[in-house]
Each structure stands twice: as C-alpha cells, then as structure tokens.
Amino acid sequence: MVRFGVVGTNWITESLLEAAKGVTGFELTAVYSRDSKRAEEFASKYGVTKTFTSLEQMASSEEIDAVYIATPNSYHAEQAILFLQNGKHVLCEKPLAANAMEVKTMIQVAKDHNVLLMEAMKSTLLPNFKVIQENLDKIGSIRKYFSSYCQYSSRYDKYKEGIILNAFNPKYANGSLMDLGIYCLYPLIVLFGEPNDVKATGNLLDSGVDGEGNIILKYDDKNASIMHSKITNSYLPTEIQGEKGSIIIDKIHTPEKVEIHYKDGTIESLTVEQSHPSMYYEVQEFVDIIQQGRTESTTNSYKHSYTTMQIMDKVREEIGLVFPSDHK
Template identity: 65%
Template structure:
C-alpha cells in the first residue's frame, strides 16, 4: 500500500479520496488542517485515525509515504518542499506552484531527496487524451490547436457583492489563468512542446486577478488559440486542426467524446472507455511510478510542468497579474 497524507479539507480533497479509493494500493492514513477540530472532523468522515495541525510533524511521520497537496496555490511550493526534504513523495494539485522560480526549487528538491514529484493534472492522463495522442497522425500536419474552458465560478456572485473569497484573491495565486487556463495549456505542451512566442490578454478584476483571458501561442509550423474564464460559461468544444482533418474534443479539461472529422466528410469516433471517477487516473499514475521506482512521470513531467508554468508567468506579466510570491 502507498499511504497518503492529505493537505486540504476541501471539496477537491474529498473528490481525490473518494475517486482514488478505486485504485489498488491507495490508502489515506493522515489528515492535516490548521485546526484540530476540522482535521478530526474530516478524518472521521473517511475513517482516518491520524491528524496533524503541524506540517513539520506530519512530514516526519512514519504513518505516510506520500502527500497529496490541495491547499491554496500560494502554499504549494512551501508545503511540497517540507515533505520532500523529509523523504516523502508529493502529488500536488494544479497549478503545481505560483511561478517557475518556485517550481524550479521544487524539482531540485525532488532530485536531491530522490522522491517523486508530480503535478495532479488529470486530463493528460485520461484515456480520451491518450487516444488523441495515438490518432493525431491521421489528421496530417497540424496547423492549429484551439482550446476553450470557461466556467462561471460559484464564488463570483460573492465577489460581485463585495466578498473576495480565495478564488478571486491574488494573495493565494489564483485567477482564471491559474485555475482554469492551465487545463488548456497543459495538453498543448504535452502534444507539441513549448511555443516560440506567447501573447496573452485578459480582463483584470479590481482584486488584481483575471476573471477571463485568451492566449495566442506561436510554433514554427502551427499556432494555438486558448480561451478561459471564471466569469462566463462556454459550451464550445476544443479542436486540433490538421491538413487532412480535425480532432474534436468535447471538454478539454475532462475529455469524454473525441471524434476525427476528415476533409472527405467522414467522421471517426475514437472515444475510449473511461471511468467516471476521473481523478483516479492521476492517482494510479502516481502509485505506479512509486511501485516501479521511477521518480518522474513521462506525461506530467518536470519539463512539461515547467513549460506550462513559464507560459503562465509570461501571460501574467503581459496582463499585469502579480502574486506576492513573484517578489521573493
């Protein structure tokens, strides 16, 4: 068994535990929260006996082999470093850090301590993303990648009433690009690598974070167009356009339906079977790597995570989004 501790007693952590239960050799053995009451309440819900309110104590515990971090984005790097420096493997929610400088330090710590560090970005590990990779050659030379993920945040109504929750607070390294845009950028980087040029645009809210934005990315032989938002909804699919046809992806963040539309007019359904508890795929990848003695994922790799973070850093610079961690 791989014994996980969890940081974060929120809905994301709940989903992680509930969906990872389907993965062989997964077990949660410890819970961290800032208050003992909340830690115990959350732990009891999932039958976990050990709780912590101190990260250093948790990191030295013999009760865990790995940690799942689902705290606000601004805490990811600091918390990951504590656990890696005590020999624990780290599965960290996306975005893995606030900026590329933080991520570079995290990667170095993973290498120094010979532990696994992986960004918990589920979409690139799903069967319906892998089928895109396997069938990409069928559409010939790729010329354009178009990805859209726009989801009206349930916290935006509170923001408009004057209550700034974490999701719209730059102190926590949040915003549409970090929380939503990353789902569009990561698949692009996995498929085509880092672009030559990045041009970002966005709508800054009064709190200092972006409510929505778009990115134009230039490659030597293709371009990418990305749109994301936390203040509007969109039902538009994503698309990879090639000279022989296009691959249509229903939802870039969680692909469930994938088709090739050929120039001849024919349509090929390349959708793969995929379980509904989609977070289990990232957990399975993480556990498989640990059990095989590997310290880096080939899909959610250091290079891919770093390239994505560098793209987001550049977009934030162009749009004017500044986090406290940028000044360190």
C-alpha cells in the same frame, strides 16, 4: 501499499479520495488541518485515526510515504518542499506553484531527495487524452490548436457583492489563468512542446486577479489559441486542426468524447470508455511510479510542468498580473 497523508480538507480532496478508493496500492493514513476538530471530523469519514495540526510533524512522520496537497496555490511550493525534504513523495494540485521559479526549486528538491513530485493534472492521464495522442497522425500536418475553458464561477456572484473569496484573491495566486487556463495550456505542451512565442490579453478585476483572457502561441508550423474565463461561460469544444481533418474534444479539462472530422465529411469516433472517476487516473499513475521505483511521470513530467508555468509567467507579465509570491 503507498501510505498517504492529505493536506487540505476540501471538496477537491474529497473528490480525490472518492476516486482513490479504486486505486490499487493507495492507503489513506493521515489527515492535516490547522483545526484539530476539522481534521478529526474529516479523518473519521474515511476511517482514519491519525491527524496532524502541524505540517512539520506530519512531514517527519514515519506513518506516511506520500502526501496529496490541495491547499491554495500560493502555499504549494513551501508545503511541497517541506515534505520532499523529509523524503515524502508529493502529488500536488495544479497549478504546481505560483510561478516558474517556485516550480524550478521544487523540482530540484525532489531530485536532491530522490522522491517523486507530480502535478495533479488529471486531464492528460485520462483514457481519452491518450486516444488523442495515439491518433494525431490521422489528421496529417497539424496547423492549429484551439481550446476554450470558460466557466462562470459561483464565487463571482459573491465578488460582485463585495465579498472577495479565495478564487478571486491574488494573495492565493488565483484567477482565471491559474484555475482554468492551465487546463488548456498543459495538454498543448504535452502534445506539442514549448512554443516559440507567446502573446496574451486579459481583463484584470479590481481585486487584482484576471477574470478572463486569451493566449496566442506560435510554433514553427502551427498556432495555438486559448480562451479562459471565470466570469463568462463558453460551450465550444477544443479542436486540433490538421490538413486531413480535425480532432474534436468535448471538454479539454475532462475529455469524454473525442471524434475526428475528416475533410471528406466522414466522422470517426475515438471515444473510449472511462471506467473510473476522472481523478482515479492521476492517483494510479502516481502510485504506479512509486511502486516501480521511478521518480518522475513521463506525461506530467518536470519539463511539462515547468514549461507550462514559464508560459503562465509570460502571460501574467503581458497582462500585468502580479502575485505576492512573485516577490518572495
């Protein structure tokens, strides 16, 4: 069994723990919260007795082998590095950090201590994403990737009332690109690697984060277009366009329906049944890697995470989006 601690007692952690119930080799043994009462209440829901209000004590504890970090983005690097330095494996929510420099440091610390660091990007580990990878050759030479993730945030209503919650606060390295745009970018990098050029536009809100934006990425033989937003909705699917046909993906963040639309008008369904909750697959991947004695995922790899964050840094530079973390 891989004994886990969790840092972050929020709905994301609850979703992961619910999914992890079906993961072979997963055992929750400890919970961290700054508030001891909150830690105890959260732990009791899962039959856990060990709680911490000190990250340092948790990181040095011999009662955990790994940790799942689901705190605000600006805390990811510092917290992950603490656990990595103490020989703990780290599954860290996306985005892995606030900028590429932080990601580079995290990767080096993981390598130095021979432990696993993995970005909890669920989409690229789902069964229907693997189907996409396996069937790319069917659509011939690929010329265009288009992806959209625009979802009106319930927190935006509060923002318009003058209440700035974490989702729209640059202190926490948040905003549309970091929260939603990454879901469009990461699969692109896994499928096609690093682009030659990146251009971007975006609208910055008064709080200092981006509400929405567009990214154009140039490859030798193809282009990619990405739309992301936390202040509007989009109902468009993602497309990978080839000369023989196009792969249509219903939701890039959680692919559940995948089809090929061929030039001749025929449609081939590639959809496979997803028998577990979407977050199950990232946890199972993480546990499997540890149990196999490896220290890196081949899909959510160091290269893919670092390249994605480098592109996000470039996008932020283009639109003038700056986080306090950039100046540490």
